[in-house]
Amino acid sequence: xxxxxxxxxxxxxxxxxxxxxxxxxxxxxxxxxxxxxxxxxxxxxxxxxxxxxxxxxxxxxxxxxxxxxxxxxxxxxxxxxxxxxxxxxxxxxxxxxxxxxxxxxxxxxxxxxx
Amino acid sequence: xxxxxxxxxxxxxxxxxxxxxxxxxxxxxxxxxxxxxxxxxxxxxxxxxxxxxxxxxxxxxxxxxxxxxxxxxxxxxxxxxxxxxxxxxxxxxxxxxxxxxxxxxxxxxxxx
Numbered sequence: 001x002x003x004x005x006x007x008x009x010x011x012x013x014x015x016x017x018x019x020x021x022x023x024x025x026x027x028x029x030x031x032x033x034x035x036x037x038x039x040x041x042x043x044x045x046x047x048x049x050x051x052x053x054x055x056x057x058x059x060x061x062x063x064x065x066x067x068x069x070x071x072x073x074x075x076x077x078x079x080x081x082x083x084x085x086x087x088x089x090x091x092x093x094x095x096x097x098x099x100x101x102x103x104x105x106x107x108x109x110x111x112x113x114x
Numbered sequence: 115x116x117x118x119x120x121x122x123x124x125x126x127x128x129x130x131x132x133x134x135x136x137x138x139x140x141x142x143x144x145x146x147x148x149x150x151x152x153x154x155x156x157x158x159x160x161x162x163x164x165x166x167x168x169x170x171x172x173x174x175x176x177x178x179x180x181x182x183x184x185x186x187x188x189x190x191x192x193x194x195x196x197x198x199x200x201x202x203x204x205x206x207x208x209x210x211x212x213x214x215x216x217x218x219x220x221x222x223x224x225x226x
Contacts, residue, residue, distance in 0.1 A: 004157075031212050042118065042216035043158075043201070050212075058213070090157050094212050100146035100165070100205055103214060105157035 002027045004106035006091050011111045013085075021076045021109045023091035030096045032074040033103065036060065037088040046089075049074055050096070078111060085113045116141045116206050120217035127192055127224050135187040135220045137202030147185050148214060149178050150201040158201055192224045 004025045013019045025032065031050050035043040045058030049068040063082025068074050074093075078085045088110050092103040117140045127133055139147065146165055150158035162171045164180040171178050175196060177188040187200055199221045203214040 006157075033212070035216075040123075040218060042218050043203075043214075044216075045213055048213065092157075096212070100163065101212075102146075102148055102160045102163055103212070104160065105150075107157045108155070110155075 004091055004093055004104060006089075006106035006109050008109060009107070011109055013111070013113050015113055016080045017113075018077055018079050019085075019111065019113075021078070021089055021091075021111070023074045023076065023106060024072055025074075025091075025093045025104075025106075026072060027093055027104060028071070029093035029104070030071070031094045032068065033092045033094075034058075034064075034066065034074070034076045035090045035092065037090055037108075043090065046076065078113075085111060087111060116204060116215045118202055118204055118215050118217035120200075120202050120220050122220060123218065124221045125223070127189075127222070129193055129224055129226050130191050132188070132190045132192070134189070135200055135222070137185040137187070137217055138183060139185070139202075139204045140183075141204050141206040141215070143207035145205040145207045147180055148203045148205070149185070149187055150203065152199045152201055152219070154199075161200075189222070192222075194224045194226050197222055197224045 007022045033048045034046040047066040049055040065077045091106045095101045119138045149161040152158040162178040167182045199219045203216045
């Protein structure tokens with residue numbers, strides 16, 4: 001079955017450590033996105049990528065970095081510069097950025113930093 | 115600035131008690147309005163896309179409608195398995211990124 005796989009499901013890190021969240025899709029979608037979800041807030045866009053080797057900052061990119069070396073993969077690194085990293089992180093993809101096709105989401109990674 | 119507001123924040127219904135969830139939006143030209151369902155600890159699951167005022171879409175007990183300023187998700191005779199958080203999102207014509215603007219969601223609890 002086609003879909004988006006995020007790993008791990010839960011991640012615990014000490015403050016000051018960088019951590020990388022994995023996102024893989026086998027939907028052959030061009031566009032991929034990272035959103036952050038906090039209680040009582042809507043999903044907020046961190047980074048997006050429209051094509052391999054290209055990515056753009058979203059609304060809350062500070063303290064995060066991404067890469068897009070393969071069409072299928074869009075890992076997110078949460079750096080020590082991110083002030084409030086504890087959150088639920090969601091990866092999504094869509095056929096392409098220009099159509100109004102819906103986003104398809106993975107099942108998220110819950111990151112806890114202490 | 116594009117904006118989405120959902121109400122109520124939480125809704126409790128008895129099984130079989132129909133109701134509606136509201137999504138009010140401000141966008142400079144609507145390309146699409148999306149409804150998602152999210153279960154605890156899971157990613158959002160796509161339900162509907164609406165493109166223009168007057169459009170309606172149905173799926174089982176759910177029916178989504180759209181006006182120029184808001185969308186409603188009507189739930190008819192809900193069952194406990196309809197309990198979830200329902201998210202609304204919009205995409206504006208000015209967006210060339212596919213980016214969606216999300217509301218905070220409405221958490222629905224259906225009691226047997």
